[in-house]
Amino acid sequence: MSTEVISQIDVDRTRGDFSYPEQHTFDAGTGLTHGTVDYIADVKQEPDWIREFRHKALDVFLSKPMPTHWASKDLENIVFDNIRYYLANSQRPTRSWDEVPDDVKRTFERLGIPEQERKFLAGVEAQFDSEAVYSNMKKALGDEGVIFVGSTEGLKEHPEIFKKWFGKVIPTGDNKFSALNSAVFSGGSFIYVPPGVKVKHPLQAYFRINAENFGQFERTLIIADEGSEVMYMEGCTAPKFETATLHSAVVELVAMKGAKIQYVTVQNWSANVFNLVTKRAIAHEEAEVKWIDCNIGSRLTMKYPGVVLKGRKARGEVLSIALANNGQHQDTGAKMIHAADETTSNVISKSISIGHGRSTYRGQVHIPRHLKGCKNNTECDALLINSTSRTDTYPAITVRGSRNSVQHEASVSQVSAEQIFYMQQRGLSEAQAMSLSVNGFVNDLVREFPMEYSVELKRLIDLEMEGSVG
Amino acid sequence: MSLVIHNLHARVAGGQEILRGLNLEVQKGSVHAIMGPNGSGKSTLSKVISGHPDYEVTSGEVLLDGVDVLAMEPDARARAGLFLAFQYPVEIPGVSNANFIRAALQARLKDGEELDAVDYYGDLYKEMDKLEIPRTFTSRSVNEGFSGGEKKRNEVLQMAMLKPAYAILDETDSGLDIDALKVVAAGVNALRSPSVGMLVITHYQRLLDYIAPDVVHVLVGGRIVRSAGPELAYELESKGYDWIKETLTEDAHAVELASV
Ligand SMILES: Nc1ncnc2c1ncn2[C@@H]1O[C@H](COP(=O)(O)OP(=O)(O)O)[C@@H](O)[C@H]1O
Numbered sequence A: 001m002s003t004e005v006i007s008q009i010d011v012d013r014t015r016g017d018f019s020y021p022e023q024h025t026f027d028a029g030t031g032l033t034h035g036t037v038d039y040i041a042d043v044k045q046e047p048d049w050i051r052e053f054r055h056k057a058l059d060v061f062l063s064k065p066m067p068t069h070w071a072s073k074d075l076e077n078i079v080f081d082n083i084r085y086y087l088a089n090s091q092r093p094t095r096s097w098d099e100v101p102d103d104v105k106r107t108f109e110r111l112g113i114p115e116q117e118r119k120f121l122a123g124v125e126a127q128f129d130s131e132a133v134y135s136n137m138k139k140a141l142g143d144e145g146v147i148f149v150g151s152t153e154g155l156k157e158h159p160e161i162f163k164k165w166f167g168k169v170i171p172t173g174d175n176k177f178s179a180l181n182s183a184v185f186s187g188g189s190f191i192y193v194p195p196g197v198k199v200k201h202p203l204q205a206y207f208r209i210n211a212e213n214f215g216q217f218e219r220t221l222i223i224a225d226e227g228s229e230v231m232y233m234e235g236c237t238a239p240k241f242e243t244a245t246l247h248s249a250v251v252e253l254v255a256m257k258g259a260k261i262q263y264v265t266v267q268n269w270s271a272n273v274f275n276l277v278t279k280r281a282i283a284h285e286e287a288e289v290k291w292i293d294c295n296i297g298s299r300l301t302m303k304y305p306g307v308v309l310k311g312r313k314a315r316g317e318v319l320s321i322a323l324a325n326n327g328q329h330q331d332t333g334a335k336m337i338h339a340a341d342e343t344t345s346n347v348i349s350k351s352i353s354i355g356h357g358r359s360t361y362r363g364q365v366h367i368p369r370h371l372k373g374c375k376n377n378t379e380c381d382a383l384l385i386n387s388t389s390r391t392d393t394y395p396a397i398t399v400r401g402s403r404n405s406v407q408h409e410a411s412v413s414q415v416s417a418e419q420i421f422y423m424q425q426r427g428l429s430e431a432q433a434m435s436l437s438v439n440g441f442v443n444d445l446v447r448e449f450p451m452e453y454s455v456e457l458k459r460l461i462d463l464e465m466e467g468s469v470g
Numbered sequence B: 001m002s003l004v005i006h007n008l009h010a011r012v013a014g015g016q017e018i019l020r021g022l023n024l025e026v027q028k029g030s031v032h033a034i035m036g037p038n039g040s041g042k043s044t045l046s047k048v049i050s051g052h053p054d055y056e057v058t059s060g061e062v063l064l065d066g067v068d069v070l071a072m073e074p075d076a077r078a079r080a081g082l083f084l085a086f087q088y089p090v091e092i093p094g095v096s097n098a099n100f101i102r103a104a105l106q107a108r109l110k111d112g113e114e115l116d117a118v119d120y121y122g123d124l125y126k127e128m129d130k131l132e133i134p135r136t137f138t139s140r141s142v143n144e145g146f147s148g149g150e151k152k153r154n155e156v157l158q159m160a161m162l163k164p165a166y167a168i169l170d171e172t173d174s175g176l177d178i179d180a181l182k183v184v185a186a187g188v189n190a191l192r193s194p195s196v197g198m199l200v201i202t203h204y205q206r207l208l209d210y211i212a213p214d215v216v217h218v219l220v221g222g223r224i225v226r227s228a229g230p231e232l233a234y235e236l237e238s239k240g241y242d243w244i245k246e247t248l249t250e251d252a253h254a255v256e257l258a259s260v
C-alpha cells in the first residue's frame, strides 16, 4: 500500500459531522402532496411525461403499506409529514469548483472531493441536498461519446436513451420507497457509455445531506452499451441531527451484451438517517455487473442490490460489508434473479455488529426450473463484538431443476474479551484492537475493492471503532 | 528501577480472593522465577499486573519504576513497558502476525510518526530467524492454527520486537519439547540485559536449567511463601510442592499457637 494513496485520501474527512447554515432559494416546504410534486416539476421545468410519472408514483406510494410485516417496525417512526422533499439553490450544476458557492465548496473540500478528482477520477458529480452543485467529466471521455450528467439533464437532453430504460429495471411499484423516489426524485447521475468504450478511471458521485428534516431522493441510471466498461463510485455523508433524515435513492443499471459495470458504494451516514435504497441491474448476454456495497452508519439501512441475469452467461456479483454500531440496524442483502442459461452469481456478505447494533442479511436467489448451467455462490459471515449484538440471516434460495448448482455458507464469529485484552497487552487501545479485528474480518473482501476505496473504508472503520468505545 | 508488587489482594470480580497479600520486587537487570502448584494464582498474578478486566484489585499496589499502574488501561501499561507472554496465547483470525506486531509498534510512536516498513521487516526477520520461525508466519493470522510450541515462540518473538522494560513469562515452557525449549530459552536469554527485568513463571524446574534465575519464589495460595536463590528450585523439584505445603501447615500451626 503506497503512502501516496493514503495521503490523497487522508484529508479532513472525520465522519462528515458538520453542517453550514442553510439558505435555500427553492424549498418545496414540509410534507408530501400532489402540490409538492408539481412544485418540483415546475422548478425543474420538466416535460409533461415526467410530471405524470411523478403523480402516478405518488398515488402508488400513498396506497402501498409499509413493509413492516417483514421489515423493522422502526419504519413506522418515519414521519413523512415532517420531511422536506426538495431543497436547492439552483437547478444547474457548475462545471468549475470556482463557481460553487463558498460554503458548499468548503463542505466538499472538507470531504476531499476536489482533491480526489484531480488525483484519480474521470468525472465527479457533487450533490448538495436535492441538486448537484458541481458536475464535470474529463473532456476526453466526452469526445468518446460518454455522457455523465445529472438525472434532470439526462431526461431533458438525452430522452431517447433515458426514456428507454428509466423505471424499467425498477418499476415505480417495486416497493413503497421506490414509489416515493419516483414521485419526488431529484439529482443522481445519468451515465451512458457507448459501445466498446472502456472508461479507465472511476466516475464518482458524492451525496451530501446538509439540511435537517430533509429527504434526499437521488435517481441514478447507468447504461453501459455493448462491450463497454465503467466503474462508478458513490460516497454519502450527513451531519448528525436530532431529528430523522431520509435518504431514499433508486439506482438502475443496464449492462448490454458483454458490458461491465462496477458500482461501488461507501456510505458513512450519521446515526439519524433512514437509508432506504433500491438498487438493481439488468445484465444482458455475457455482461458482468458487480455491486460493491459498504454500509457504515445510519439509523436503519434497508438495501438489497440485485442483478437480473437476463442474457446467457451473464454474471452478477454483490460484495457487501455492513457495520452496525450501537443503535443502528443494517438490514442488507442481495437479489440474484437468474433468467437465462449459464448465468452465474456470487454473493459475499460480511456484517459486523457492535454493542446494541443489529445486522440482518436478506438474500434472494432465484433460478427457475427450465434453466440449465446456472450457478450461485452465497457466503454470509457475521462478526459480533460483545454479546448484546444481534445478527439474523434469511438466505432465501429457490433453485429449481437439477441442472443448476448452488452453494451456501454462513458463519458467525465473535471478537472475545480475551482477544481484545491480548491486543491491548501489546499496546493497542481498545478501539485499535477492535479495528484490527474488524479489518481482519473484512480483509479478504476488501482486497477486491479499488485501492482508493479500501483505504477509505479502513479509515471509516477506525473512526467508527473510536466512536464505539467512547 | 523495579517492578514492585506490594500487599496485592485480588479476586475475580465478586468472587473469592485469589491473591492474598502478595509482595514481590523485580529489579531491572534481574530474572526472578515464580514456581507454584497449579491453581496457586500464578497466571492470576500475571493478568492482574497487566490489567485483565476479569479481576478486581481490592487492595495493594503495582508500581512500574515508581508509577502505580493499577488505574491504567492494559494498553497504557503495555506502552509503559510491561509485557506478558501468555500461558495460553489468543488466536486472532484475519489479522496477520506481521501486521499485528507492526500495529503494536506503531501504537508506541507519537502521533504523526510512521514506522519505517523496511527497518521493521529487517528487525522482524532477524528475530524470527533467531527463534527459528519460518517466514511464512508473517502472513499467517496471529496464533491461528499454530501448534503449542509455535504459539510460545510467537510470544517470545513479540517480546523481542516490543522490547519491554519488564516481561512476565507465564509457563512459556509448557507444551514444549526439549529442542523447542532450548530455542525459546535462547531467545529469552538474548533479551536479558541490565535494562530488562523478568518474571519467569513455571511449574517445573526444567526451564530454569536454561534460563538461570537470580531469585526463586514459591507461590502458594495467593502468597509468596518462600524466596531464595536458584537452589530453591532444585529443592522443590526433588521434594515436590507437598513439601512446601507441609512446612506451611506447620508454620500456620505455629502462628496459630503463637496467637493463642
Ligand atoms: N477468571 C477466573 N474465573 C474464575 N476463577 C478463576 C479465574 N482465574 C483464576 N481463577 C481461579 O483462581 C485460582 C488460581 O488460578 P491461576 O491463577 O490460573 O493459577 P495457576 O496459574 O497458578 O495455575 C484457581 O482456583 C482458578 O480456578
Ligand SMILES: [Mg+2]
Pocket: B042, B043, B044, B087, B170, B171
Ligand atoms: Mg497458570
